[in-house]
Amino acid sequence: MTVSYPPTHQSVVPAADRTVDPARWPDVAHPPRTSALRTAIARRIVERAFTRVPLRIRHGGDGRPASLVPLRTGALPTLTLHRPEAFHRRIGAGGLIGFGESYMAGEWESDDLVGALTVLASHVDELVPAPLRRLRGAWVRRRPEQQRNTPEGARDNIQSHYDLSNELFSLFLDPSMSYSSAVFAAFPASPATFTAAQHRKIDRLLDLAEVGPGTRLLEIGTGWGELALRAAARGAEVLTVTLSEEQADLARTRIAAAGLSDRVTVELRDYRHVEGSFDAVVSVEMIEAVGAEYWPAYFAALRGLLAPGGRVALQAITMPHERMLVTARTHTWISKYIFPGGLIPSREAIARESAAAGLRIVEDAGFGDHYAETLRLWREEFGRQAAAVDALGFDVVFRRMWELYLAYSEAGFRSRYLDVRQILLTADHTPETAR
Structure with a gap:
């Protein structure tokens, strides 16, 4: 079937849409x-x-x-x-x-x-x-050089997304301010069970890492502090690091309000600059922001910070390996507008890079359908909050951009193009198992 259109000439560029600010977009x-x-x-x-x-x-x-x-x-x-x-x-x-x-x-x-x-x-x-x-x-473009996750570049990349506004994120996240996949007890999920599902996800990771009284815990990627709060409530001594100033400020406020400032330290610090020895290291959906170029440094840091007998618990979004190789070379809509410098790894890449650093995967469980539900709840709440988003100073183009981002991500999990996994790594020689 063919459809006729007026001819397109290189010299003809349609006028700007009057609803779009050309200076901003x-x-x-x-x-x-x-x-x-x-x-x-x-x-x-x-x-x-x-x-x-x-x-x-x-x-x-x-x-x-x-x-x-x-x-x-x-x-x-x-x-x-x-x-x-x-x-x-x-x-x-x-x-x-x-x-x-x-x-x-x-x-x-x-x-x-x-x-x-x-x-x-x-x-x-x-x-x-x-x-x-x-x-x-x-046809496609290469990723811009300025999006490389050098220490300076990583800070800029993280802040461009996570420092948009704490108020913006609070409009659609559950009260725990968790910005990663929940683990639901039953489907369909509902807003009433959302925070419990986020706590279930956190508790599974803390259990994997065997976090309890006296555990020296490092968290790479603070978010807004909910995992650190739950770890401290178990009696752990927590150092949590982030590159987001807005997240660090609110995390400190929440930790102080819970009376746990003596057990939790929040630092504005790159994972490459952390020093010390920890019984457990936990990182939730942070590896996606590292970039393939720096995966060796990331896993080397995990290994180097782990005390003898220690455990690393990761939550990571994954994609098929061949698609990852294509995406790694490509400047995408997500890397341009949502997560500059980001790249979702494959399971094969995680296994290879962690092994090269002296770590072994001993548990690996996927739950992508739970992320689809998590994204649905976020997307629906974001839609209900359109007037509040506008009141924060974000325009209609921004709202459409985030509608597409949330829907695009949900579609990735519903189609099983994407998955999310909780992975336990150790530095010993425990036989590998996978579920």
């Missing part, structure tokens, strides 16, 4: 300059992909045909293209970065955003013809 306000050929190729690839997946594709309000693909029976997610020419121009110029920026600009939407993205994630290897995948290097 320069790459969203204006569809990029690109050649007619690249746009035409992108359009053909997109149209071909859409005919092969269970989606309904519609044009909205521009006089175009009612649909790009035959309507299938049953309830399917609908993706509506409000400005199809701009949509294809962005994809032609920037691939999936353009896909995300087009959503931020309001050029497309869906009646079931998670459902549509889950379909695309489930068919990710089928969307582009195999011969064209070999030309991927001509």
Whole structure:
């Protein structure tokens, strides 16, 4: 099937969307300059992909045909293209970065955003013809040099996300202020059980690390302090480090309010600069911010900080190894707008890098469906808090960006493209087991 569009010329750039501040969002306000050929190729690839997946594709309000693909029976997610020419121009110029920026600009939407993205994630290897995948290097961008996780770069990368506003995160996180996957007792999950599920996740990690009275515990990645609070309540002596000033400030406030300042020290410190010897090291979804270049340094730090007989308990998001290798070389929409410098590891990468540092995986349990539920609760609450987000000074483009981020992440787990795992490592020779 073919659909006719007006010709695209390199010299023609549509005017900025008046709802988008071009000073704040320069790459969203204006569809990029690109050649007619690249746009035409992108359009053909997109149209071909859409005919092969269970989606309904519609044009909205521009006089175009009612649909790009035959309507299938049953309830399917609908993706509506409000400005199809701009949509294809962005994809032609920037691939999936353009896909995300087009959503931020309001050029497309869906009646079931998670459902549509889950379909695309489930068919990710089928969307582009195999011969064209070999030309991927001509289409995608390399990660910017300034996003490398040097000590200075890591601080900037972390602060660009986690120092947005404590008030923003408090609008959609549960009262424990936990920003990682919960472990639910039953599905479907509900807001009423959310904090208990977050505590269940924390307690499982502390149990893996055998944290109890007198344990010298290091936490890499403080968050807003809930794990440190629960560890201190067990009688542990806790050092927790972070690069986020906003998180450190609120964590200290919460720890003081709980009367546990004598057991918990919060430091603004890079994991590479921590000194000491610890019975247990715990790190929750922090390895994703380390970057592949620095995984050897990260695992070497874990090993070097571990006292004899000590245990390391990690919670880590993972992706298939081949997809990780592709993503590692690519500047993505997530790395541009959400987590600069971030990279989700594979299980193989974790096993290889930890072994090279002298650590052995002795337990490894996955629970990706729990992360999908966690993200659903966050996403739904974020949507309910739109007016409060606006009141904090975040504009509609920011809200659409976070809607897409939360839905995109949820879709990753629902499609099983992503997983999350709790991993126990030791420096001894305990036989490896996995569940």
